[in-house]
Amino acid sequence: MGQKLRGVWVIAKKDTGIYYFKAPVLIFGLVFPFFLFLAFAIGRDISPLFLFPGIIGITLFFTASSVGPIIMPWETRMKTLERLLSCPVSIQSILLGDILAGFLFGIIISLVPLLFGLLGFGLTINNLAIFILGILFSSFCFSSLGVLLSSPPTDNPSNIMMLSNLVRLPIMFISGIFIPIEELPVAGKIIANFSPLTYTVDLLRYVFQGVSYYSVTRNVLMLILFLIIFLVSGMKLHKRNLAKRL
Amino acid sequence: MAWAIEVKNLTKYYGKLLAVDHISFQVKEGELFGFLGPNGAGKTTTQRILTGVIEANDGDAEIMGYNIQKDAFNAKSIMGIVPELANPYIDLSAWDNLMLMGQLYGISREKRNEKATLFLKMFELYERRNQKVKTFSKGMKQRLLLSMALISEPRILFLDEPTNGLDVQSARFIRNLIGELNGEGVTVFLTTHNLEEANQLCHRIAIIDHGKIATIDSPQNLRRAFQKMQSVEIGFATPFDRIDLLEKLIGVSKVKKMGDKFRLYTEAPSRVVYELTNFVRDNSLKFTTLNTLGPSLEEVFVKITEEHIGWDYEK
Ligand SMILES: Nc1ncnc2c1ncn2[C@@H]1O[C@H](COP(=O)(O)OP(=O)(O)OP(=O)(O)O)[C@@H](O)[C@H]1O
Ligand SMILES: [Mg+2]
Numbered sequence: 001m002g003q004k005l006r007g008v009w010v011i012a013k014k015d016t017g018i019y020y021f022k023a024p025v026l027i028f029g030l031v032f033p034f035f036l037f038l039a040f041a042i043g044r045d046i047s048p049l050f051l052f053p054g055i056i057g058i059t060l061f062f063t064a065s066s067v068g069p070i071i072m073p074w075e076t077r078m079k080t081l082e083r084l085l086s087c088p089v090s091i092q093s094i095l096l097g098d099i100l101a102g103f104l105f106g107i108i109i110s111l112v113p114l115l116f117g118l119l120g121f122g123l124t125i126n127n128l129a130i131f132i133l134g135i136l137f138s139s140f141c142f143s144s145l146g147v148l149l150s151s152p153p154t155d156n157p158s159n160i161m162m163l164s165n166l167v168r169l170p171i172m173f174i175s176g177i178f179i180p181i182e183e184l185p186v187a188g189k190i191i192a193n194f195s196p197l198t199y200t201v202d203l204l205r206y207v208f209q210g211v212s213y214y215s216v217t218r219n220v221l222m223l224i225l226f227l228i229i230f231l232v233s234g235m236k237l238h239k240r241n242l243a244k245r246l
Numbered sequence: 247m248a249w250a251i252e253v254k255n256l257t258k259y260y261g262k263l264l265a266v267d268h269i270s271f272q273v274k275e276g277e278l279f280g281f282l283g284p285n286g287a288g289k290t291t292t293q294r295i296l297t298g299v300i301e302a303n304d305g306d307a308e309i310m311g312y313n314i315q316k317d318a319f320n321a322k323s324i325m326g327i328v329p330e331l332a333n334p335y336i337d338l339s340a341w342d343n344l345m346l347m348g349q350l351y352g353i354s355r356e357k358r359n360e361k362a363t364l365f366l367k368m369f370e371l372y373e374r375r376n377q378k379v380k381t382f383s384k385g386m387k388q389r390l391l392l393s394m395a396l397i398s399e400p401r402i403l404f405l406d407e408p409t410n411g412l413d414v415q416s417a418r419f420i421r422n423l424i425g426e427l428n429g430e431g432v433t434v435f436l437t438t439h440n441l442e443e444a445n446q447l448c449h450r451i452a453i454i455d456h457g458k459i460a461t462i463d464s465p466q467n468l469r470r471a472f473q474k475m476q477s478v479e480i481g482f483a484t485p486f487d488r489i490d491l492l493e494k495l496i497g498v499s500k501v502k503k504m505g506d507k508f509r510l511y512t513e514a515p516s517r518v519v520y521e522l523t524n525f526v527r528d529n530s531l532k533f534t535t536l537n538t539l540g541p542s543l544e545e546v547f548v549k550i551t552e553e554h555i556g557w558d559y560e561k
Binding site: 003006007010011013014017018078079080082083084085086087088089090242243246 | 260294297298299300318319320322323325327329331332333334335336337338342346347349350351352391394
């Protein structure tokens with residue numbers, strides 16, 4: 001167990017050193033959420049209390065899920081994967097390391113809009129424990145989604161980037177960010193259920209505004225459910241496609 | 247006798263393609279074992295299974311007593327590996343690549359630093375240790391890969407064509423090193439296309455062809471066994487294509503046209519040379535070349551793999 005955790009940590013450290021600075025990660029993990037933020041906020045007269053759960057949610061969603069998609073295709077292309085697989089680390093540890101890298105990236109970058117809100121807009125955290133819990137599970141969940149998206153055995157990172165944006169953009173629009181869930185039509189409310197981001201943003205509303213559409217328990221449980229689905233299917237698919245990468 | 251590698255009935259399919267076909271063999275501890283075969287024979291596939299990178303469809307492999315599928319962690323911990331097509335991380339420095347490997351193998355910081363310094367100096371990379379591997383030549387990358395394989399002080403090395411594409415000096419350097427490591431007791435599983443390399447280095451050689459082991463023996467024995475397969479090569483000054491006449495000569499077991507020459511296989515080359523000179527005189531022919539060829543390891547290899555003759559060559 002200790003050896004396994006060490007492996008996960010070493011892999012994550014490797015990923016932070018190499019992949020945080022790759023163009024697709026910087027573009028879709030930093031620049032893209034920043035412009036979304038501008039598009040979302042500028043010229044609209046909405047209260048920061050409504051604004052910030054959405055902004056922090058989007059940032060966390062895009063940053064945490066932007067590292068995973070490029071690692072496996074990149075390692076396949078650069079022919080570094082086989083050497084890694086022949087080390088005493090399992091594929092599960094490798095994938096968990098990749099997930100951990102995205103997880104940390106998501107949290108660190110999301111601190112930026114958070115501090116912005118706390119210091120500049122008088123945002124207050126009403127329930128720190130739930131805030132931390134929500135951020136941790138959300139980041140873990142989104143990062144696992146990123147790794148799941150990289151499971152097709154291609155060696156072309158841009159193909160996977162395309163796929164992941166194809167998946168992530170619609171998710172963003174159905175998550176009750178631009179229009180709160182309670183104001184959505186019935187169909188919109190139903191569709192919103194299928195996005196993990198819905199629960200993150202709803203949790204953040206609870207934390208900052210004190211009100212939420214779903215209960216805190218339901219939000220956390222749904223995040224955990226999505227996390228398990230992404231994690232298990234990601235591990236399965238990667239394992240199945242591994243030989244095709246060599 | 248404990249085996250360093252014990253392979254039983256190992257089988258690998260890629261879809262319908264049978265890449266490794268129920269192979270079995272053993273490698274002794276301390277042995278330098280050569281793995282030879284033509285392109286696509288299944289060498290890399292075998293090494294990938296033995297190093298736990300891919301899973302076999304059938305059969306078992308034990309490395310120093312550890313089952314590679316059931317006990318992968320322990321098995322992998324004692325191996326050093328240079329895959330056929332592999333690169334260090336080009337975005338990391340040589341030093342960081344070594345540290346990464348050391349950490350993955352659970353080597354303590356002190357030991358990591360000591361070994362990394364040792365190998366970087368030995369492989370003449372120490373001056374460039376802090377540069378990104380992006381800037382390295384192919385030979386430098388290959389030397390770094392070898393350092394990465396050695397940093398965990400493996401008891402067994404798996405090398406898949408480690409000298410492929412290197413200049414004469416680098417290849418020689420690596421060859422010498424392999425010999426030295428083996429001298430210190432490290433078991434080596436060496437896949438190579440270089441028959442001279444195999445001949446010089448290996449205690450025993452396995453020849454694999456179409457996923458099957460055709461033969462395993464020492465280089466000397468392989469050559470000796472093929473003593474019966476010596477040949478005489480003759481080239482005529484004038485056009486000549488009566489293979490049937492050459493086949494009738496005493497002592498000739500087979501004739502093959504090779505370009506503008508003929509190769510007459512025989513157990514008794516001197517007898518065939520005698521017969522040939524008579525033949526040439528009697529038929530008023532002229533020859534341009536007449537050579538006897540002993541079986542080099544290359545010919546043994548070609549013979550085994552081209553004609554698919556397996557163990558029965560001895561009979
Ligand atoms: N990932 C793969 N998917 C499908 N088929 C494969 C794969 N890897 C190898 N093969 C096939 O398996 C067979 C054995 O390949 P392998 O790479 O083991 O040969 P090799 O002996 O190492 O050849 P070489 O000397 O060219 O390196 C070949 O027919 C090859 O086409
Ligand atoms: Mg090969």
